[in-house]
Amino acid sequence: MQDEANCCSHSQSIKSTQEADSCCSSKSTMKEADGAEKPHCCNSHDQKVTIASSNTIEERKEFRVHGMDCPACAKTIEKGLTALRDIVDVKVNYSTAKMQVTANNADAFIPIENEMKRLGYSIEPINQNNNIKIYNIEGMDCGSCAKSIENHFNTHPSVQNVSVNFSTGKMKIEHTSSVEEMISEVSKIGYKASLHSKNQPLQLNKGNKESGLIIMSSLLIAFGFIGSFTGVSALMSALLYATAMVISGYKPVKSAFYAIKSRSLDMNVLMSAAAIGAALIGEWLEGATVIWLFAIGNFLQTKSIERTRNSIRNLMDLAPPEAWVKVNAEIMKKPVEEISIGDTIIVKPGDKIPLDGEIIRGESSVNQAPITGESIPVDKEQGDTVYAGTINENGSLEIKVSKLVEDTTISKIIHLVEEAQEQKAPTEAFVDRFASIYTPIVFILALAVMVLPPFLGFGTWGEWFYKGLELLVVACPCALVISTPVAIVSAIGNAAKNGVLIKGGTFLETAGSINTIAFDKTGTLTEGKPKVSEMKALNVTEEELLSIAVTLENYSTHPIAKAIVDHANEKGIQAKNGELFKNIVGKGIQATIDGTLFYAGNPKLFTEMNISLENVKKHVQEIQNKGKTVVMIGTQHQVIGLIAVSDPIRETTASVLKTLKYSGVNQTVMLTGDHEGTAKMIASEAKVNRYFAELLPEDKVDIIKKLQNEGRKTAMVGDGINDAPALATADLGIAMGGAGTDTAMETADIVLMADHLDQLPHTIKLSRKALTIIKQNIWFSIIIKIIALVFIFPGWLTLWMAVLSDTGAALIVILNALRLLKFKE
Structure with a gap:
């Protein structure tokens, strides 16, 4: 078959080098012959590996390659560079256009550029800055908190670049100062930071302490309110209210101070101003209620947001931290970090498999649901591949380790999903821009309402000052800003648990609008095993x-x-x-x-x-x-x-395509290199709407363009290697069988980890549901704000009602988005 025998078919053997690379510390040293220590820097993504047996040092560098047309080019480069003197190993990944070269000494890298030019390609070194670190941030209640932290660090002299993601609770920052100084700087703003670690245990939120403070504030407010009806002096009630304000308001006021210092206008500033303003005009009960409701709202929001963050963090617990390792005739337990490639591990019935590897003895059924989403266990025997985090149902297995703990499939899934959560979708970016304009406009309007009407003789200062405070609260766009990211994180988390990697909110939104899907035939609609x-x-x-x-x-x-x-x-x-x-x-x-x-x-x-x-x-x-x-x-x-x-059609192909049509995909197309007779027969069995036969890889690209020119929002489903050009051309590239192919996990926008299409309808339905919930959240947030604004001027809205409308709306939006975590077909 033509589409089975094209020139790119061998590229499955080209392994990704990106994950296998790690950079040594920029502060490491190496000894000269005279014994003196010579500092060196690995900022160019070089890795120096000492070989104890020969006392030589191998260096590793990574390059970006330009000019490759086909995976065969990668093999040509590997052969050409391996022939150079002192070059130990060359690995080229066509899909990522990356090349990793290992050499005996630094001088060996000098002729590489000329040799690449001679072969017809060009290269550039890939640099990695070791000053970039990732921190976990606790205490963020809204997207505006993330913006305040960014603004604060943008004024710090040792910080070159900073990005804070509210949805994942992470800060990525490039700095030259110490980690301790950065953590201290975050605490000044009112949040808690810790350096992110791959194997870091889940951090429990300080819920008990916060809930205790909220309960204490509520009791003080209740005593003050009851006291005002039982003869207690107004001063005593005011003192109780003021104490409640201090207890609930310490954190937001502290955060507001640093937000103003960083020239930010976040929710802490607006709420603090409203509470303090209420106290200044003698409305102590209003002020205390405002800050108390704000604290309750933040507490509930944080708890809800943690559920979405933990949906991915819990994946880290899937693979056990230790494994039984066979050393000669002895079996010992070791941490997975200490196990090397080639070691033999023993997995007993009922245990989780700790590392990726190949079975060398034994047979069993393995539950691969954490990786592929398949609920039915898969039979495994000698020679089969197994993955970390999957469960050995029955039968003892001896497994030869094929990947280090940081390179396992489950580790890559966690890494890719966390990266996906940090990428802003178009809707989220639009909402952020809208909020950045809306908030200062309403803030200026609030100041104008406080000053202009009483200055012109319309009403009293106290009356208009109170309305201005209400406007300050309404100016906080928390529910609107939070409406999109929580929905996206929840949907991506749901997909990951079901064996589907969605690489960002952009692709989630695109998947929700797809109306045409083109399928490669061999190995996608068919089994791929003639x-x-x-x-x-x-x-x-x-x-x-x-x-x-x-x-x-x-x-x-x-x-x-x-x-x-x-x-x-x-x-x-x-x-x-x-x-x-x-x-x-x-x-x-x-x-x-x-x-x-x-x-x-x-x-x-x-x-x-x-x-x-x-x-x-x-x-x-x-x-x-x-x-x-x-x-x-x-x-x-x-x-x-x-x-x-x-090549027999897969058993589930027809039912999957039928389900897709019910999901709103009104046209399915089959692309194949086979002759007309074969294509017609498979198309009939699969019940696709259209098929195109006798296609070369470049012809598939033309067909995708043809479908797009017809006005169709088109997705392409293939194996992520042979169909790379078509996957790239389509509005959405979906690769199948990612659990066994590193390249598929890197090339496509969405990856089906299992080697079949069963999860594709769930992915499309989940994406459509996510879009629906995002629209619901946005409209709900806007309508609540409009109602609050309208109710201010007739005097129907009190200050505490304004706070309740803001924090309550934010909580409703979050809970609505959390439904995506439990969404099923």
Whole structure:
């Protein structure tokens, strides 16, 4: 089949080098021959590895490669550079356009650029700044808090760049000062920071302390309120209210101070101003109630937000921290960080598998739901791959470790999902821009309301000052700002738990608007494993025909050849003694068997040899009409038999496509390199709306463009390697089988971790539901603000009601978004 045999098919063997790379500390030292320590820096993403046996030092550098057209280019570069002196290893990843070179010394890297130019490519070093660190931030209640932290650090002399993500609770910052100084600086603003670690245990929120302060404030307010009706002096009630304000308001006022200092106008500033303003005009009860409601709202919001953050953090608990390692005849328990590639680990029945690897002894059923979302356990035996975090249901397994703890599939999932959560979707970016304009406008309006009407003689100063305070509260766009990111984080978390990686809010939104999906045929709609379905022997027995066929196909790596060899092995048919094997590109193969020259190939091969096909033409036509591929076996004079090979459609393909249509995908398209007969048959079985046959990889790109020109929002589903150009051209690229392919996890916008399409309808429905909830949240937030603004001027809105409308709306928006965590088809 053409789409099985294209030039890019071997690229699955090209492993991603990005994760395998790590940078040494910029403060590390190396000894000179005289014993003096010489400082060196690894800012250029170099890695120095000391080899104890030879006392030599290997250096590793990473480069970006320009000019590669196909995975075959990667192999060319690897071979070309490996031939250079002192180059130890070269790994090139076509999909990410990255190259990792390991050499015996620094001088070995000098000729690489010229050699690359000679091969027809250009390179640039990839630099990694070791001053960039990630911190976990506790205590953020709203997106405006994140902006305040950013603004504060943008004025710090040792900070070059800072980005704070409210949804994930992380701060990515490039600084030259110490970690302790950064943590101290965050605490000044009213938040708590800790350096992020991959293996960091989950941080429990300080809920008990905060809830205790809120309860204390509520009691003080209640005593003051009751006292005002029982003869307690107004001064005593005011003191109780003031105490409650101090207890509940200490944190927001402190944060407000630093926000103003950083020229930010966040919710802490607005709420603090409203509470203090109420106290200044003698409305102590109002002021205390405002700050108390604000504290309750923040507490509930933080608790709710933690649920979305933990939806991903809990993935970290899937893989056990220790493993039983087999060392000679002894078995010992070790932390997973101390286990190396090639070590043998023992996993008992019922235990979680601690690291990715290959089974070398034993067989069992493995529950892969944490990785692929499949609820049914998968049978595994010797030679099969298993993943960290999956569960060994029954049977003891010996596993040869293939990846370090930081490179396991579950680690990559966590890393990719956290990165996805930090990317702003178009709607979120728009809402942030709107809020940045809305807040200062309403703030200025509030000041104008406080001053202008009483100055012009309309009403009293106290009356308009109170209305201005209400406007300050209404100016806080917390519910609006929080409406989108929480929904996106919840949806991405839901998808990850179901074996689907959505690489950002942008792709989530795009998936929600898709109305056309194009599928690669081989390995996507079909199983991708051709099988012999029928044989027609002429002048020889079927056993003799299969024996000759397996002799010819034994040395071929083509999927069809493999199908014939597997079929012969199942039947117990032995190959004959063959010699002088020769591959006939695009047509077949030849070899001499017992002195006779035999051929195996397509009808075109035998037609060009002027061999009459009249006696088999009818059989060939029948096989091709069934959507099967014909392999002819014959000599220089005649055809001695036909073997029909077919790639069966997946059992769930038709039902998945039917479900997609109910989900709003009104057109499904199949793209294949196979001939018309095969394409028509598979299209009929899969029940796709349209199909395009006999396509080269570049033709698939043209078809995607054609669908887009028809006004269709198009997604492309493929294996992430052979279909890379089409995946990139489509509005949304969806790769299947990410659990076994590093490249698929890097190239596509959405990755289905399982090797089938079963989770695709869930992904589309989840995306549409997310878009619906985002729209609900935005409209609800805007309508609440409009109602509050309208109710201010007739005097229908009190200050505490304004606070309740803001914090209450934010809480409702969060709870609405949290529904996405539990969303099922």
